[in-house]
Amino acid sequence: MKIELYPGGSLVSGGEVQMKLVLDGVADIAEIPLPYTPGRVSGLDVFELPNMAQSNSDGALASIALIDQGLIGGMGDLIALGMLQSGPYYIHTKDEIGSLDDLRGKKLRVSGQTQAQIVSRLGAVPVSNIPATAMAENVSRGLIDGALVDTGNLYNFGVGDLLTYHVTNLPLGSFAVLFGLSKAKYDTLPPESQDAIDSVKGDWYTTVLGGNMDKQTQDVVARLEASEVHHFVTLSDDDLARADRVLSQVTEKWVAKAPENAAILEAARTALGQ
Numbered sequence: 001m002k003i004e005l006y007p008g009g010s011l012v013s014g015g016e017v018q019m020k021l022v023l024d025g026v027a028d029i030a031e032i033p034l035p036y037t038p039g040r041v042s043g044l045d046v047f048e049l050p051n052m053a054q055s056n057s058d059g060a061l062a063s064i065a066l067i068d069q070g071l072i073g074g075m076g077d078l079i080a081l082g083m084l085q086s087g088p089y090y091i092h093t094k095d096e097i098g099s100l101d102d103l104r105g106k107k108l109r110v111s112g113q114t115q116a117q118i119v120s121r122l123g124a125v126p127v128s129n130i131p132a133t134a135m136a137e138n139v140s141r142g143l144i145d146g147a148l149v150d151t152g153n154l155y156n157f158g159v160g161d162l163l164t165y166h167v168t169n170l171p172l173g174s175f176a177v178l179f180g181l182s183k184a185k186y187d188t189l190p191p192e193s194q195d196a197i198d199s200v201k202g203d204w205y206t207t208v209l210g211g212n213m214d215k216q217t218q219d220v221v222a223r224l225e226a227s228e229v230h231h232f233v234t235l236s237d238d239d240l241a242r243a244d245r246v247l248s249q250v251t252e253k254w255v256a257k258a259p260e261n262a263a264i265l266e267a268a269r270t271a272l273g274q
Contacts, residue, residue: 013029015036020037026224028185035048042074042258047059048112051171056217058210058263067083078180079197087171091166092154092163101123109147110148114173121247148161150174166224168234251267
């Protein structure tokens with residue numbers, strides 16, 4: 001079996017078109033950022049909720065578990081080779097913060113409705129429609145005070161040396177990326193090719209992806225720790241209890257969106273060992 005790669009969007013660029021590429025047969029496999037096509041695959045947005053996954057690996061493997069259990073909608077024409085749950089997202093700011101009260105009125109870049117709800121509940125001001133690649137410019141121009149970012153991508157997005165205060169103990173959701181294979185294409189493959197795919201898809205593929213992302217996060221944390229300008233913020237127990245109270249409303253709102261969401265949330269927490 002031969003796989004021809006088109007890296008860096010060289011076939012067609014843009015996260016919002018990757019799902020369509022696979023479904024239209026333009027590509028057989030794509031790295032699909034699911035929040036860019038909301039509603040097409042349902043249920044995996046449970047991991048966007050606060051206080052869920054604690055690392056890339058546990059969120060991604062829990063996602064595969066939910067897919068295998070048949071709890072995730074919209075997967076009928078796709079095969080999940082593997083998953084990433086980029087995250088968890090944390091609050092990173094350019095100015096000093098030490099408590100939830102310090103977030104009041106601060107403008108934080110967010111991605112998607114769930115993050116916007118989270119930031120609003122915490123007393124900050126969510127700012128949407130800023131691409132990740134434009135975060136650094138917006139911080140430098142004073143248009144935002146910080147962002148919800150997964151720590152491993154701080155330097156990839158150019159804000160590693162601009163945002164110097166990092167909350168470490170309030171995980172605020174993850175960003176799902178599906179490595180999806182067209183089921184129509186899979187069905188045309190000879191048995192030996194299908195066997196080869198079956199031998200690596202799911203847990204193995206996802207474990208490798210998650211391990212690489214977790215290593216990237218560890219490397220970034222070590223780089224921040226080695227710098228004298230970066231500060232790690234541990235919120236107090238009182239602040240965490242307060243955050244739990246206000247953020248539970250975000251979870252409750254998500255559960256109420258669809259009749260199956262309560263079961264999906266329970267299954268996700270079970271898969272995460274919660």
